[in-house]
Amino acid sequence: MRTVLGKIGVLGALLGFAVVPHAVQAKSAKEYRKDYQRPKSVPYPDENKYSKAREELGKTLFFDPRLSSSNWISCATCHNPAFSWGDGLPLATGHGMKILGRRTPTILNLAWGEDALFWDGRSDSLEDQALGPIEAAGEMNLPLDQMEKKLQAIASYKPLFEKAYPKEGITRDTVAKAIATYERGVVSGEAPFDRYVKGDDKAISKAAQRGFVLFNEKARCNICHSGWRFTDDSFHDIGVPGKDLGRGKVLEEASLNHAFKTPTLRNADHRGPFMHDGSEADLAAVIDLYNIGGREKRKTLSKDIKPLGLTKSEQADLIEFLHTLTSEDKPVTVPVMPR
Ligand code: HEC
Ligand code: HEC
Structure with missing residues (x-):
């Protein structure tokens, strides 16, 4: 690259036009650093502001296998923190050990990447995404009305929801919002x-x-x-x-x-x-x-x-x-x- 442009430079000098040197010169590693600075804080949307109670409830739900019909698969089964929030498998394995069509992506740093969720970008918010895997037959296979009844019957979930989303109850919406809040805080250190x-x-x-x-x-x-x-x-x-x-x-x-x-x-x-x-x-x-x-x-x-x-x-x-x-x-x- 440099030599070719160097020759153009010589040619340019012979022909009487100037080649701007800084535009063609390779930069040093240090000069690229400014393109990679980390943001100072995590963005949370106004419709679902951060609170510690929301984050903690969301974490509990994320790890709770009772969000599946088998009581055996949680979000963390596939998005496992030990594998950097993936599962280490070529293709995800869901309900009934069914092998799915795609690999589990990480959920790291998605607070900044919500416009395009999934490998094909078909979802555009973490709230919108969260209920999908719960009801998907191939993943956790739990219809959402059943999920609501199941969680409402677990006595000590009640105060956790009340603290996180006062008076909103245990619904698909509060489940989605709590999980999304937890996910936004999953940031690589x-x-x-x-x-x-x-x-x-x-x-x-x-x-x-x-x-x-x-x-x-x-x-x-x-x-x-x-x-x-x-x-x-x-x-x-x-x-x-x-x-x-x-x-x-x-x-x-x-x-x-x-x-x-x-x-x-x-x-x-x-x-x-x-x-x-x-x-x-x-x-x-x-x-x-x-x-x-x-x-x-x-x-x-x-x-x-x-x-x-x-x-x-x-x-x-x-x-x-x-x-x-x-x-x-x-x-x-x-x-x-x-x-
Ligand atoms: C044209 C855009 C483009 C360029 C250039 C590009 N990548 Fe990628 N990279 C992608 C896309 C898109 C995928 C996912 C493709 C898929 O899953 O089919 C990917 C996947 C990857 C993955 C796998 C990550 C994962 O979790 O599966 C790694 C690692 C990677 N790229 C590194 C690199 C490196 C290193 C280079 C330079 C040599 C590079 N990429 C250049 C777009 C690009
Ligand atoms: C059976 C394994 C499995 C389970 C269980 C599962 N996921 Fe996923 N997750 C996947 C796979 C596979 C994809 C990619 C699907 C695609 O792109 O079509 C994905 C994609 C995602 C994405 C998008 C990531 C990105 O980079 O775009 C988020 C967010 C996510 N899952 C959150 C969750 C939450 C929250 C739960 C629990 C309610 C959950 N997942 C349960 C396997 C799973």
């Missing part, structure tokens, strides 16, 4: 990369710093994995083979077939296998997919997916960088269930 962004030059290794520059330049990962959450909240076909039409099916728009949401890369190394169908075993496999310009080159393949020509050591540097996005969070405690 400070990672070595965040300390580096804040100015601690030694927080990540030299290899990871090289990987960070590659991420923003030669590998161009930042085109889609942008900002502190490492996602543009948008949808792309990156060449993962398969029949799932993703975003194209939701919008009935053929040009978006096989496009899936850009997942966050925060804490990704706890979450493999990767992609909407769990088809890439580990980070090395993911880098290989990008390096060859996608595994399936369809008409819908993003124009930003092209062979990258990364050497083995550049691939290793990128992986080293991705590891620095993992935070060292305290283990999540599991709440005692109301009886």
Whole structure:
């Protein structure tokens, strides 16, 4: 890149026009840091403001397997904090051990990404999303009127709801709002990369710093994995083979077939296998997919997916960088269930 532009520079000088140098020069790792600063606080919507009582109730519901007809599957069965809020499986397993069509995504940092929930973006708020898996036959398989009756019959849920949503009762709405409040607070903690962004030059290794520059330049990962959450909240076909039409099916728009949401890369190394169908075993496999310009080159393949020509050591540097996005969070405690 530099040499080609360097030659244009010489040519430009010969022909008598100027080439602006700062526009073409590679930046150093430090200069990219400002693009990745974390926000200071979590946004909560006015219709469902934060309170500790709401968050605690939501956490209890999130971990309560009685939200399923089998009394056996909770949200946390699939969104397991021990696997960075995924399940470590290629495809999710739901009611009756049925294997579902897609992999469980993380619920980390969704307070900032509510416009496009699910791999195909078919939901646009955490409240709206929360009841879906409870009633879905393949997931928790509990019709919502039954869920309401079931929770109303558990005596010590009553004061928890009353404290969180006074006079609103135990309803599908208050269940959804409490779960959404809990989810908004599920945020990845400070990672070595965040300390580096804040100015601690030694927080990540030299290899990871090289990987960070590659991420923003030669590998161009930042085109889609942008900002502190490492996602543009948008949808792309990156060449993962398969029949799932993703975003194209939701919008009935053929040009978006096989496009899936850009997942966050925060804490990704706890979450493999990767992609909407769990088809890439580990980070090395993911880098290989990008390096060859996608595994399936369809008409819908993003124009930003092209062979990258990364050497083995550049691939290793990128992986080293991705590891620095993992935070060292305290283990999540599991709440005692109301009886
Ligand atoms: C059987 C496993 C399973 C259970 C149980 C489950 N989920 Fe999920 N969850 C998934 C899968 C799979 C997806 C992705 C589905 C898709 O994109 O079509 C998903 C997607 C989500 C998303 C969207 C994440 C994103 O990045 O867009 C949220 C939020 C979520 N689930 C919350 C919940 C909540 C809250 C519960 C409990 C009420 C729950 N889930 C129960 C498997 C599960
Ligand atoms: C054109 C946009 C785009 C570019 C460029 C891009 N990605 Fe992605 N990335 C995505 C999308 C979309 C997915 C999910 C695709 C799917 O599930 O089918 C994804 C998935 C991933 C995953 C799997 C995460 C998970 O939880 O499953 C990793 C890791 C990843 N990308 C890293 C990278 C790296 C490293 C680069 C640069 C070499 C890169 N991406 C370049 C859009 C992009």
